[in-house]
Amino acid sequence: MWLWYNDHMDKNFTDFKLDFGTEEQCIECMFKLRWRWGYFCSRCGCDTYWKTSNGKYECEKCRYQTSITTNTILHGTRLSLYTWFYAIWYISSSNKRISINGLERELGTVDKKTVRKMFKKIERALLKFNAKNLQGIILAKKITITTPDTKKVDIFMAIEADSEQMKLCFEEDSSVKTFNTFIDNNVEKDSTIITSYEYETEELAQNYKFINETAIDEKVWENIKNEIEKIILSNCKDNYHVRYLNNYLNDCCIENNKGKEKSDFLKLLYTFINLPNDEI
Numbered sequence: 572m573w574l575w576y577n578d579h580m581d582k583n584f585t586d587f588k589l590d591f592g593t594e595e596q597c598i599e600c601m602f603k604l605r606w607r608w609g610y611f612c613s614r615c616g617c618d619t620y621w622k623t624s625n626g627k628y629e630c631e632k633c634r635y636q637t638s639i640t641t642n643t644i645l646h647g648t649r650l651s652l653y654t655w656f657y658a659i660w661y662i663s664s665s666n667k668r669i670s671i672n673g674l675e676r677e678l679g680t681v682d683k684k685t686v687r688k689m690f691k692k693i694e695r696a697l698l699k700f701n702a703k704n705l706q707g708i709i710l711a712k713k714i715t716i717t718t719p720d721t722k723k724v725d726i727f728m729a730i731e732a733d734s735e736q737m738k739l740c741f742e743e744d745s746s747v748k749t750f751n752t753f754i755d756n757n758v759e760k761d762s763t764i765i766t767s768y769e770y771e772t773e774e775l776a777q778n779y780k781f782i783n784e785t786a787i788d789e790k791v792w793e794n795i796k797n798e799i800e801k802i803i804l805s806n807c808k809d810n811y812h813v814r815y816l817n818n819y820l821n822d823c824c825i826e827n828n829k830g831k832e833k834s835d836f837l838k839l840l841y842t843f844i845n846l847p848n849d850e851i
């Protein structure tokens with residue numbers, strides 16, 4: 572058995588085991604996630620089926636057989652659904668930096684090449700998950716950070732007050748105009764933005780409410796800046812190059828944002844199952 576109890580596994584693992592501990596439970600969940608409005612035959616659209624002895628779904632009308640993974644991101648996988656679900660749970664609940672090596676250790680008996688492929692697929696779901704815009708009350712401004720090569724650079728940051736999910740972006744030209752574009756790309760319309768007056772342009776004022784940054788204690792801004800600097804430093808020490816700063820910032824956001832929302836695992840699983848399969 573490749574699954575064993577580990578330090579990082581807190582009581583959430585008990586919950587996971589309870590809901591997804593058997594292959595049958597995982598299949599049931601997969602069924603609900605891929606056929607949200609009930610089964611339908613992908614060939615003729617018929618919505619009634621029977622199950623074959625080898626676990627496939629056979630259309631009552633045209634006899635077309637589908638497995639639970641056919642045409643999904645897991646099409647043709649030789650691994651059990653439980654292995655996939657566990658990998659997704661592990662990635663969504665790990666407090667440490669997500670790494671292929673970590674996943675490899677967790678999945679013990681699965682060979683390295685397969686783990687690598689799994690990781691790449693799950694990473695796509697993470698990226699998609701992270702692409703979601705912030706909403707509600709947002710703290711946003713330009714901050715100057717010290718990079719691992721001790722240079723000072725200006726980056727834009729936006730943090731959702733409720734969840735502390737964040738977006739970071741480095742632009743060579745950190746003008747009001749680029750700040751506006753940053754907000755436009757990362758924050759849902761009608762959100763409230765706490766920021767410096769200088770960024771409040773007519774264009775943005777049409778879509779967002781503004782509160783001046785002085786509404787928040789200067790120390791809070793300073794703490795946020797320090798926190799972000801710390802996350803960046805711990806995430807991109809090796810081979811740091813300013814050319815890749817936005818890649819590092821993106822990694823930092825993924826790292827920071829996962830686990831900030833409740834039932835992160837289910838959301839990630841849902842995003843994952845519904846990824847298009849680009850290999851078929």
Ligand SMILES: [Zn+2]
Nearest residue numbers: 612615630633
């Ligand atoms: Zn059919």
